[in-house]
Amino acid sequence: MGPSLGTTWHMWDRQIPELSQHWRVFRYDLPGHGGAPAHPATGVGELADRLLATLDSLGVQRFGYAGCSIGGAIGADLALRHPDRVASLALVAASPRFGSADEFRQRGVIVRTNGLEPMARTAPEAWFTPGFAAAQPAIVEWAVQMVRTTDPGCYIAACEALAAFDMRADLGRISVPTLVLVGAEDHVTGPAEARTLVAGIPDARLALVPGASHLAPVEQPGAVTDLLFMHFSTAWQDTLGPIPVPPAAPALSVPFTPVAEIAAAPVGPDVAGAAAQDRYDSGMKVRREVLGDAHVDGAVAASDAFTEDFEELVTRYAWGEVWNREGLDRRTRSCVTLTALVASGHLEGLAAHTRAALRNGLTPDEIKEVLLQSAVYCGIPAAGAAFTIARSVIQEETRPPA
Numbered sequence: 001m002g003p004s005l006g007t008t009w010h011m012w013d014r015q016i017p018e019l020s021q022h023w024r025v026f027r028y029d030l031p032g033h034g035g036a037p038a039h040p041a042t043g044v045g046e047l048a049d050r051l052l053a054t055l056d057s058l059g060v061q062r063f064g065y066a067g068c069s070i071g072g073a074i075g076a077d078l079a080l081r082h083p084d085r086v087a088s089l090a091l092v093a094a095s096p097r098f099g100s101a102d103e104f105r106q107r108g109v110i111v112r113t114n115g116l117e118p119m120a121r122t123a124p125e126a127w128f129t130p131g132f133a134a135a136q137p138a139i140v141e142w143a144v145q146m147v148r149t150t151d152p153g154c155y156i157a158a159c160e161a162l163a164a165f166d167m168r169a170d171l172g173r174i175s176v177p178t179l180v181l182v183g184a185e186d187h188v189t190g191p192a193e194a195r196t197l198v199a200g201i202p203d204a205r206l207a208l209v210p211g212a213s214h215l216a217p218v219e220q221p222g223a224v225t226d227l228l229f230m231h232f233s234t235a236w237q238d239t240l241g242p243i244p245v246p247p248a249a250p251a252l253s254v255p256f257t258p259v260a261e262i263a264a265a266p267v268g269p270d271v272a273g274a275a276a277q278d279r280y281d282s283g284m285k286v287r288r289e290v291l292g293d294a295h296v297d298g299a300v301a302a303s304d305a306f307t308e309d310f311e312e313l314v315t316r317y318a319w320g321e322v323w324n325r326e327g328l329d330r331r332t333r334s335c336v337t338l339t340a341l342v343a344s345g346h347l348e349g350l351a352a353h354t355r356a357a358l359r360n361g362l363t364p365d366e367i368k369e370v371l372l373q374s375a376v377y378c379g380i381p382a383a384g385a386a387f388t389i390a391r392s393v394i395q396e397e398t399r400p401p402a
Contacts, residue, residue, distance in 0.1 A: 001027045002051075002071025004093065004215065005158050006123060006147040008034030011068065014221030018229060026060070030070070032154025034146070040157030044070070044165045048077040052085070064232045066090035068217065069189060070158060073098070073165050079174045080167065088236045090179040090228055093186055093214050095193035096168040096200065102292045104163035108156040109358045109397050116155060118400030120147035127215040129185050139218065164289075171200025177235035178204040181227055183212030183219065205231075276316060283320025290323065290330065290356045330360040338370050342386045343378040350386055354393040364394045 001012045009027035019025050028051060029036035041047045051074060055063065064087050067075040072094030079086045098104065110118055124133045124140045133140050178201050182194035191208060198206045207227045212220040288296050303311045323333060334357035341350050357367055367390055375383030 001025065002065070002067030002074050003028075003030060003033065004069035004071060005030070005162070006033070006119065006150055006155065007068075007143075007215070008146055010034070010146075011215060011218055015217055015225045015228060018225050019232075022229070023064070023232070026055070026058070026063075028054070030154065030158060032151025034149075038151040038154050040154045041161060042157070043161045044073045044077050045081070047161065048074045048081070052078065052082065055085075061085065062087050064088040064090075064236065066092060066228055066232075067094070068092040069094060069098075069214070070162060073162070073167075076167055076174065079176050079178075080170055083175050086176045088177045088232055089174070090181060090231055091197060092181045092224070093183065093189050093216060094180070094197065095189040096171060096196055097166045098162045098189065100293055101163040101288065102294055104159040105289075105292070105359045106397065108159040108163075110400055111152050111156050111159070112358075112361070113364060113394075113398040114400050116147055116150060116152055119155070120144045122401050123147050126188050127213060128219055129183075129211065129213045132211075132213075132219050143215075143218075168196075168200070171197065172202065174201045174204075177231075179207060179227065179231040179235065180204055181207045181209065181216065181224065183214060183216040184208050184210050185212060186214045186216070188214045205235075279320035280312060280316045281320075282324055283315040283318070286323050287315055287319040290319075290360065291352055292355065292359065295352055295355075331357075331362055334360045334362055335366075335370050338367065338386075339374045339378070342371065342374040342382050345382055347382070347385055347389060350389045351393050354390045355397055358394070358397050364398065367394065 001009070001015070003009055003011050009029050012027055016025060016027075030047070031041055032038040041050065047070075055061075062085060065075040065078060067073070067090070069092070072091040075086070075089055075091060076094065079089050107119070121144070123143050123146075127143055128136075128140065178197075180194045180197045180201070182189070182191055184191065194206055194208075198204045209216045209220050209223050209227070212223070217224045284296070299311065323330075328336070334353065337353050338350070338357060341347060341353060354367060357370075358364075362370075368387075371383055371386050371390060374386065
């Protein structure tokens, strides 16, 4: 059973007495949540791999899986990549794509600047219906404390994992029996997202829980327990025959040493074109990750027949080649870029790259130090104008939610 972002495995407490009468139940915490070791993961796939390694160590080969929100994303990833291991799947308050990448990277910026208090303060509103929150102050306080005690770095890493998560094109390859369960009043990943999952996953079933928001297992424990019990009792894939087992990579008995080099084949027009397209695609991915979807969508929408070749050049060369090189990390590249913009006087790009610097992990204090350093070597007037622009952007980007 997998938890939601900001919660611990205790979100499933009310389901355990019933389910444990019929199955061996294993719950886990996300990195840095509930006292778990604070080792951030780079993506949903890595979280799934860590979980699978833990199950391997326990001798668990075949299992049913229920996960809430990011816990559901982990379950879906397991079902896609390891269908031979997952016998049955329940996705609770899940989505094929969680909001927008910009939204989750923005959340990371807020936490990096202000800590987890803004997230803790707004969690009850996102997780529970107003009536439940008013009637259950102790549970609301429990929820707030769960978020407050989470490791900020691991929370930010989980936000980055959700920003990159998108399985819309892969739903049709989920071959295990699947229940999609959602609170009828969930405004985070609600009925619309649930119906998208059901429409895409073959033979998936939808369960709508009245009077529940995002943490339906907490708010309506009896209904959720009954639905999970019914699903795992009746929808369990017993035979492995029709399920493709991923081939294991052959083990090498001795270290591999190349005995000769083969010259590269001449690059023909088609190969060169494919390579350019690959650089463009990877550049667009990096450009969106750094500058945000809203900024890139605006630039693409403003492009026309006169400027489209320039847009293609920028995406392919600046983002697909230079920003994609391994020699510097993105934090360092942001420092260099901010300095270069101040030095060259091209302050029209400073706002976008201040936002990018925050998304790439720089704090407001670190951006201030970059601009102070620039003032010494690039000139006081340029740096003064840069401070004005950067301050406005930082105030906007790091403002906690109301």
